[in-house]
Amino acid sequence: MSSGLLEDASFNQSPAFGDVDLFGADRPLADAARRAGLDLAALSACGRDYGAAATLDLGRVANENPPKLRTMDGRGNRLDLVEFHPAYHALMQKSIGHGIHASAHDGSDPAGPMSARAVRLYLATQAESGHMCPITMTHACIGALRAEPALLERWLPRIQTRIYDPRPLPWWEKDGVTLGMGMTERQGGTDVRANITEARPAGGHVEITGHKWFMSAPMCDAFLVLAQGEGGLTCYLMPRYRPDGSKNQIRFQRLKDKLGNKSNASSEVEFHGAWAERVGPEGAGVRTIIEMVNLTRLDCAIASAGQSRIALSQALNHIRNRSVFQKRLADQPSMRATVADMALELEAQVALVFRLCRAAEHAALDPAEAAYARLLTPAVKFLVCKSTPQLVYESLECLGGNGYTEDLPLARYFRESPLNAIWEGSGNVMALDVLRAAGRHPDQAMATVGALARTASSAFDVRPLAESLAGILRSGEAERRARFVCEGLARIAAVAALAEAGSDFAALYADTRLRGVPSAQFGAADLGGAETALMDRALATA
Structure with missing residues (x-):
């Protein structure tokens, strides 16, 4: 084979993923934003910013050049400085410029402050997840600082600027x-x-x-x-x-x-x-800082959904552009079944996290929404954050051996994917917090479950599962079955969120996740004729 042929041939490789509107190409997300009455044009601009090939490459560079701690200078003076690569600083400036650190509190998104910020967080974490840690905590600290109004008043003007200032100064x-x-x-x-x-x-x-x-x-x-x-x-x-x-x-x-x-x-x-x-x-x-923790737990769920989406987008980009056995991978029945099943899970993740955002927005004035947020925040974090690593792994497997190399981003996404399930309370802590919320406010908790069952009923009869969960909560077995209660509650909430959103896939999600013996692996469920629609919604083509 001549060297010229080696240079010219594509060798059946998929193109790099980039220069895409991460908002506009994500129909579940765009639908959620439309239902919330958000500024779609502004969010599309944000999606193009984070979907730019140059922005996605900043994520690669920031992770290949991790921060370094300098405890002292050459003369033995304490420094206690953390040095970062310019790529990290560029990402921080971008996300603070988009207001993800404070926009939910400054009145800039009156239609849906938590929801609009959540869209931007979901988009930003697709470019790079690590820098979202200080962004998320700055946003959440405002919740705790409200317990000390004079202190918050002093700090808030500098928190709410859209300027990233990494200088080591007072x-x-x-x-x-x-x-x-x-x-x-x-x-x-x-x-x-x-x-x-x-x-x-x-x-x-x-x-x-x-x-x-x-x-x-x-x-x-x-x-x-x-x-x-x-x-x-x-x-x-x-x-x-x-x-x-x-x-x-x-x-x-x-x-x-x-x-x-x-x-x-x-x-x-x-x-x-x-x-x-x-x-x-x-x-x-604990009571003071829990105001911060509730916000960071919501962010964990939003960010995990974003991680699911970028991994699935990489998989879809690959299978649409690679052929095996004289057929595009996207046309191979078993691959379609797998990727569509992952897209169905993403539909539920997006509907669920944005329903929770709505509850958080209205909790101060609506007791029913406050009860929803109190009971569902740990449950949603549990389900979404624990589903994401499996979805990211399956996306990686779609790329075969290429997905397992460090030259492509799936390996980095996979290493990142378990973290949100650990941050702000691991799985057992979330499950026990659901029990604690139900125990402290039993009437409100049961009313919330009843409302979820009624909302879900247009897609699926969840009453048997809801009654089983209620029975366990009243029994002495609740702590031993805490994960069953937590996951079951979150699944019911996901069906309800899809049904409330008018999703065409609410019944399909319920049928594949709740009926009989649900499948343990993506691709094992029978999705009937929904595969193409699900794949196209996850990463819309121009």
Whole structure:
């Protein structure tokens, strides 16, 4: 074979995925935005921005050049700086420019503040997931800081700017700030009441001594931390600089070497009398910070759905452009069955997360929506975040050996995909939180389940499953069956969300996920004649 032929032949390889409107080509997403009354033209521009080949390549470069911790300079002076590649900074500027860090709180999206932001988050995470950590936490910290209005008033003007300012300066000298979080400690993990870090009064502030085993996004300008105060576990805001402009006593020990999420820095840290201000009542640390956690859990579900979608898009792009046995992969019956089944799962993920966004938007004024958000937030996070790794893996397998190489993005997506199921409470924690929500507000929980069953009834009779879940909740077996309750509740909610949205696939989803013995693998379900429609909705062609 001549060298010229080697250079000219395509060798049946699919083209690189890029320069696509990630919003316009995603019909489940566009339908959700249309139902919410959002600005479709603006969201399409956002979709083109994150779908640009250059933006997608920033994600590759940021992950191939992970952050580095510089604890000291050459003279032995403490630095505690995290250095990032320019690709990471470019992604941060883009996402802050789109307002994903604060737009739900600033009135810029009156039609649906949580929903409009959720669309942009869903799009941004497709370009690169790691940088969304500080973006998500900055958004969520506002929820916790509302417990201390005077403190929020001081910080909010710099939180809400659309300017990314990575300079290591006191926060009041910067054009924009980001916020992080430190909750867990080495001895306690999820059990934050076992925290031993102490906060000692020092006039109008406290000084905190102790450690955090995971400090998320250590480059941020301040952190919400939990520490034991005089009245028990309390929430505090700890800035990087003290009020006199000197560096706060926050000492980063090392950055975590993680399976994925390579572009983002997660650290181990020690506090040596670090200056901080109380947020919320003394001893109410968990109650205060849960306002932040509820928002970050919602973001985990939104971002996981976005990860499912970008992986599925890569698979569809491949099978539409590669032929095997004289036939396009997209025309091979078994491949169509697999990819369409994945697209059906994505339909449910999108309907479910945007229904939850609507509940979050109206919870303050509508008790029924508040009950929905309280019960369904952990359940939706459980189902969506746990479904995503399997969907990403199946997308990878569609590319065969190419999908398993680091030259293509599926390997990176796969490493990233388990993380949202761990962040802000792993699967068992979510399942137990569903039980806790049902136990604290049993009447509202049962009313929510009843409303879901009625909404779902146009597509499928979920009453037997709903009655089974209610029976377990009333029994002494609830904790042992917590995952069954959590997943069952989320599946019912998914059917209801699809039915409420008027989806053509509500009955098909219910039939394949709830009737008889549901299939464990994508592609095993009988989708009848829905395959082409599902595939085309997941990645619409021009």
